[in-house]
Amino acid sequence: MTVPPTVHRAGDPGKRRAPGTGQQRGAEAGPDLIAMAPTLLMLLGATAILRADALPDTNSSLLPPVNFTVQVTGLAQVLLSWAPNPDQEQRSVRLGYHVRIRGPEEEDYQTRNTESKRVTTLHGGLRASVRTIPWEHPAAPASRWVSAELPAPPGSPGTSAANLTCSTHTAGSPGTRSRPYQVSLRCSWRAGEAAPEDTRYSLYYRYGSRTEECQEYRQDGLRRNVACWFPRTAIDGKGRDWLAVLVNGSSARAAIRPLDRLFALHAIDQVNPPGNVTAEMEGTRLSIEWEKPVSAFPAHCFDYEVKIHSTGTGYFQTGKMTTNKFTSTISDVSKYCVEVRAAVSSVCRETGLWSEWSEPIYVGNERTPWTEWYLISLVAATCSAFSLLLACKTCHLWTKLFPPVPAPKSNIKDFATTADYEKTGSGETESEIISYVEEQGLEALEDLVF
Ligand SMILES: *[C@@H]1O[C@H](CO)[C@@H](O)[C@H](O)[C@H]1NC(C)=O
Ligand SMILES: *[C@@H]1O[C@H](CO)[C@@H](O)[C@H](O)[C@H]1NC(C)=O
Ligand SMILES: *[C@@H]1O[C@H](CO)[C@@H](O)[C@H](O)[C@H]1NC(C)=O
Numbered sequence: 001m002t003v004p005p006t007v008h009r010a011g012d013p014g015k016r017r018a019p020g021t022g023q024q025r026g027a028e029a030g031p032d033l034i035a036m037a038p039t040l041l042m043l044l045g046a047t048a049i050l051r052a053d054a055l056p057d058t059n060s061s062l063l064p065p066v067n068f069t070v071q072v073t074g075l076a077q078v079l080l081s082w083a084p085n086p087d088q089e090q091r092s093v094r095l096g097y098h099v100r101i102r103g104p105e106e107e108d109y110q111t112r113n114t115e116s117k118r119v120t121t122l123h124g125g126l127r128a129s130v131r132t133i134p135w136e137h138p139a140a141p142a143s144r145w146v147s148a149e150l151p152a153p154p155g156s157p158g159t160s161a162a163n164l165t166c167s168t169h170t171a172g173s174p175g176t177r178s179r180p181y182q183v184s185l186r187c188s189w190r191a192g193e194a195a196p197e198d199t200r201y202s203l204y205y206r207y208g209s210r211t212e213e214c215q216e217y218r219q220d221g222l223r224r225n226v227a228c229w230f231p232r233t234a235i236d237g238k239g240r241d242w243l244a245v246l247v248n249g250s251s252a253r254a255a256i257r258p259l260d261r262l263f264a265l266h267a268i269d270q271v272n273p274p275g276n277v278t279a280e281m282e283g284t285r286l287s288i289e290w291e292k293p294v295s296a297f298p299a300h301c302f303d304y305e306v307k308i309h310s311t312g313t314g315y316f317q318t319g320k321m322t323t324n325k326f327t328s329t330i331s332d333v334s335k336y337c338v339e340v341r342a343a344v345s346s347v348c349r350e351t352g353l354w355s356e357w358s359e360p361i362y363v364g365n366e367r368t369p370w371t372e373w374y375l376i377s378l379v380a381a382t383c384s385a386f387s388l389l390l391a392c393k394t395c396h397l398w399t400k401l402f403p404p405v406p407a408p409k410s411n412i413k414d415f416a417t418t419a420d421y422e423k424t425g426s427g428e429t430e431s432e433i434i435s436y437v438e439e440q441g442l443e444a445l446e447d448l449v450f
Contacts, residue, residue, distance in 0.1 A: 062132040062143035063088045065097060065114070070128050070148045073117070075206035076244035076260045078150065081115035082130055085143075096135035098142060102127045105262075119242050121260045123160070125152035155257025158194025161201055161247035164261050165189070167268045170237045172294045181296040183235040188227035189247055191220060192257075199256055201225040201249040208241055210234035237296030238349070239265055266352035271295065271342055273355040274304060274324070279338045279363040286336065286363065287327045293342045293355060299324070301348035305341050307357065310334040312366070336364045 063085035073079045080099065088095070099116060101107040103126040107118065112135060120126065127150075132143040166187040173182045187203055201224060203214040214228035235243060243263040249256035272293035279288045288306060292299045306326045309316045312334040319326055322345065330336065339357040 061141055062095070062134065064132055064143040064146045065130055066146075068128075068130055068146045068148050070126060070150045072122065072150065074209075074244075075204055075211055075246050076121050076242075076262055077117065077119050077206070078122070078126065079115060079117050080128055080130070080148075082146070083114060085132065088132070093137060093140070094135040096133050098131050098133045100129045100145075102129075119244065119262065121244075121262055122150065123153060123258055123260050126150040153258050154255055156194060156254040157257070159192045159196075159199065159249070159251070159254050160257035160259040161189040161249070162192055162259075163190045164245065164247055164259060165268075166205075166243070166245055166261075166263055167270050168233075168235060168243075168265060169270045170272065170295050173232075181237050181294070182232045183237050183296075185230040185233045185235065185243075186227070187214075187245060187247075188218075189259075191222070191224045191226060194254070195224065195249070195256065196251045196253040197222050197224070198253065199224050199249050199251045201247050201256070203228040204246045204248075205230070205233065205235075206244040206246075207233065207235045207239070235265070240349075241265075243268070264350070266344070266350040269344070269352055271344060271353065271355040273358040274302075274340045274342050275358075277338065277340050277358045277361055279336070279361055281330075281336075281364050284329050284331055285327060286330050286338075287325070288338055288340070289325050290340050290358070292324065295344070297344055297348055301344055303343050303345040305343075305354065307339045307341075308336050310336045310364075330364075334364055335362055335366045337362055 065082035066085050068080070068082040071079045071081070080101075082097070084095065094112075096110055096112045097114070098110050099107070101118065101120065104121050104124050107120075110133065127147060129145040129147040131145045134140040134142075164187060166185060169184050169186070170181050171184065173180065185205060187205075189201070191199060191201070201217075203217075203225070204211055205214075212230065212233065214230060216229045216231075217225040218227040218229075220226045243265060244260060245263065246258060246260040248258035272295060274290035274293050277288065277290040279286065286308065288308075290304070292302055295301075300322075302322070302324075304321050304324065304326075306319045306321070307317070308328060308330075310332070313332045315330070315332065315334065315336070317328060319328070337360045339360050341355045341357045343354045344352055
């Protein structure tokens with residue numbers, strides 16, 4: 001039996017608090033509370049003593065804060081604010097606040113401020129509560145809670161976008177010194193099953209203080225927007241802030257329920273594969289090198305994985321490393337395919353996704369001996385040389401057999417004829433033009449030689 005968890009789960013934390021449990025957490029008393037009754041009784045005794053000792057001047061209870069409001073200040077962002085209770089008598093204990101947010105993401109924290117900015121999705125509404133606590137005496141009783149609620153935005157059920165997913169991608173932007181990398185964003189979703197045919201979805205993202213609307217959409221079969229692409233965004237390639245995305249919409253037939261979602265950048269960032277992969281084989285030593293991916297992260301921030309395989313011998317090897325070099329000893333003569341991929345390492349960011357594999361490069365020789373290849377290429381070269389020769393002979397013979405009709409000497413007229421032919425554009429006419437020009441050329445050549 002572990003005592004502290006039981007105490008955390010007990011009802012009003014102000015009344016039942018074990019010495020040393022500073023956290024102001026509380027929830028409904030569960031069935032296990034009853035089972036723990038003897039332990040609790042003991043703890044209650046201990047708490048009562050502590051209260052009497054530590055806080056001799058807290059004979060009247062604390063008053064809750066006033067004017068508590070929840071205000072939407074941006075996409076998936078709210079500001080909670082309140083004021084100290086003006087009727088709270090001044091006392092020697094400093095006061096703080098315990099805030100509890102019940103939304104899609106739950107939060108429970110303490111603060112000495114009277115306002116608090118939170119990032120949270122709002123499509124399901126939000127309920128928040130706050131109470132006054134004695135800051136330095138967490139065991140002392142808190143005030144009662146005051147609550148505020150943000151209703152869920154209106155809209156017909158089933159009309160909101162579904163399965164919203166996004167990914168980011170970094171590209172280099174040469175020439176811009178202040179921001180050498182730019183981050184693009186791609187999102188896609190499905191139209192809600194109850195969304196009318198005329199639904200027009202719009203997508204917005206917020207990163208930090210910047211909110212932008214999508215300008216480039218892709219549509220589904222009913223011409224409803226279901227994907228969006230931002231070629232450049234305000235997203236910081238190395239950033240740790242949440243990316244907030246909202247898809248709302250309009251329709252003449254129904255109110256479209258909005259959907260917002262928060263994305264952690266490390267989880268949606270599509271890292272570029274390593275660049276300039278080279279592989280070299282010296283005897284049995286295979287050395288591979290590459291460059292860090294195009295990324296705002298510096299070189300020491302990457303993990304790499306190398307994959308070497310040969311279809312000929314069935315050889316397969318993978319290796320993980322943090323440097324941009326890899327050497328391996330390979331015994332069989334074969335052709336090897338080398339691929340490398342990258343991921344931002346946990347040194348610089350929370351672990352995310354691997355990049356795609358780099359374009360495969362091949363190193364080493366096929367089992368086919370070189371001489372065979374040499375012969376094949378030699379035969380091929382001879383053949384083409386021979387046919388070229390033959391072709392020339394034929395042309396020449398042809399011009400001898402059918403001496404060209406004396407062509408008009410006017411160059412302007414020639415040009416006009418050619419131009420006319422070209423306009424017709426059929427395959428036949430094209431070849432006609434060629435032979436015509438050739439004849440002219442050959443005639444000129446013969447004139448010159450003879
Ligand atoms: C609470 O709000 C009311 C109305 O806006 C205002 O008159 C009052 O001064 C506020 N109280 C405190 C303690 O800020
Ligand atoms: C889409 O989302 C719904 C719930 O919102 C889920 O049941 C379904 O599996 C998802 N479909 C895909 C293709 O991800
Ligand atoms: C969608 O959300 C944006 C940003 O909050 C807002 O400006 C716009 O009016 C909303 N559109 C609809 C149809 O609700």
